[in-house]
Amino acid sequence: MDNNNTTTTGRRDDDHTPTAAAGADGPKKFPKGVVLGADGKPCRSCTSFASWAAITKSQTKGASAGTTTGTAVPSTFSSQPSPPADCPPDVEALGRSTWTLLHSITATYPTAPTASQQDNARGFLRSFASLYPCWVCAEDFQDWMKTNTPRVSSRDEFGRWMCEAHNAVNVKLGKDVFECSRWEERWRTGWKDGRCDG
Template sequence: MTAPPDVEALGRSTWTLLHTIAANYPKSPNYKEQSDLKTFMGLFSRLYPCWVCAEDFQKYMEKEQIRVDSRNEFGTWLCEAHNAVNTKLGKPVFDCSKWEERWRTGWKDGRCD
């Protein structure tokens, strides 16, 4: 039997899910797809099992309006949100110009990580 994930394991898994959603979001989403993503992110930010993290993310979303007009806009917005969390935690930030290479197409040099 395994223990429930701690905040760090939950966070890593969550970021993987969210970045994968961004990578698979349509390049030019229609109104319904944009609306669905906004709804999902709003619900996600309220249902996230770490209440401190959830409140933090809600505040971030109020300050930095979610951008859902294209895959690149959402992927970049999400990367910036992730970097804001990493900065708060004293972790390195990621070059958001490379978000799609990291989460969608793979590294140009063929590396796995």
């Protein structure tokens, strides 16, 4: 199976980077890294700003050449490193903000939560995983939770579980993993060297 194609349903392939969707004039080509939504159109919250900018560049080239399929542009094309602050977030900005929120929730979670608070945490994670704007990310998180049930019986347990979830994503993206024994320093108390204290 070709890992760079998808149908108009936007269902993902193995590497989550569909590059074509069927159109009236045949498949429409998109730059590598562009993820399609269920409507067959590029998903802004699933795609990096660089790839999104490449779409615009390829559409401009296609229009000037009188074509509708566009010209694929390397996903490294970008006139600026990130979108302006008043633009919808790309997948990277959305991810950074999301991890900040999720880790902050675990950092303020009770040390000895009630049964109701534990139910709320599990319910939040289920809802979050079904509503997350990047459908590829949402499906990955849902799949990960099937084999890594949320551990919410204490702050430390929840914080370590969230760190493990974050590390699983980092591994997929080829990023460094974080030492989960230090999650509380990073997200709740601040580093022991005092640099977070002003």
